[in-house]
Amino acid sequence: MLVVDDGLLIREGIRQVLVAAGCDVVAVAGDVAEMMETLTRESDVDAVVLDIRMPPTHTDEGLKALEDLRASGSHLGVVLLSMYGSPTLAIRATAAGAGTGYLLKDRVTDADMLVRAVRTVMGGGTVVDPEVVAQLVSPAHPRSDLRRLTDREREVLRLMAEGSSNLGIAGRLVLSPKTVESHVAAIMTKLRIESVREEHRRVLAVLRLLRASE
Template identity: 50%
Template structure:
């Protein structure tokens, strides 16, 4: 099997049967996403070009995931983001993958504000990688959180001077950054070339240092990322 065939097969295994709504005012990008997702087995139940249509489509079709451009009509500011939040309020099980050509740190804040996970924020040029798109959708449908590495990098820079997480060690910050990208403990261990036990210890230290006790109900990984994003 060719490399492209291997990627397609892996993506098909991940995405087959997933119900998706695509929302983007660019016809070229919208149709490109529809064809790409359909090719790997997704059931693209609708494709729309404005924020109001996204809310209606999500209510009608109740997809697993909405793939949404942040800047959409009518105002072409954050209409797509606000429509996705509205659709997710009506259907809490809806996963949301926001796409943007720009890095706006406040958008990531809004996405994570409910602390429930099942959301992602990628730059549009990332969706040219089928592996990246498939991994993001899989993570989101499993209740995880995905942030573009460039967004994570800018968050680190923006909060360096006034950082309530200053007690974290450089390694713990590195682990938290990878958590924000939606990586599991095993994936973080592989990336950092350390043992799974070492990652578990770092994660536990992070939770302790930012005062996130284990109460048996909250998604502490999401709350840890949210605490980091809200650091001003």
């Protein structure tokens, strides 16, 4: 795993949290150029925890780095960290494809959430910060297909967006895995998401949720 942040204390803090949770942090980097050099040199990096705002402009260098990785064909798991719960940034991150997470930097102190996010993206899943999801899981948006969903289906979609597997959703909502599968199938049908590979369908569903705020 690789930790990328231009702030030394934050970078070290993230590294310590991950190491304490049993993750193998093979390197750290202070900017995108150093990150790319490290990825070229270290063949055993399977995930990156990356700040969105990096030198030189401190705007969206981390997002651009993610997009460049995906454009090059990389399926490396990437968790982006942001100071702000921006649906727009979350949409850009999620649109890059599977294996991507978007978390608020405040979550760094929540070791369980950070590690779950890292493991989810390593497995090709998608994670969006609960605070961002909470803003969006609502039937109130007049143009949103979410109005077709039942309360339970919106709850299942919320947990999908946070990176939970069907089994994890079943445990959280005290439902059988079969029932969760039925809810997921209904969500895909109501949001008109075609049957493609499962991880891509989940990404599309999360994107539909995020774009409901536009």
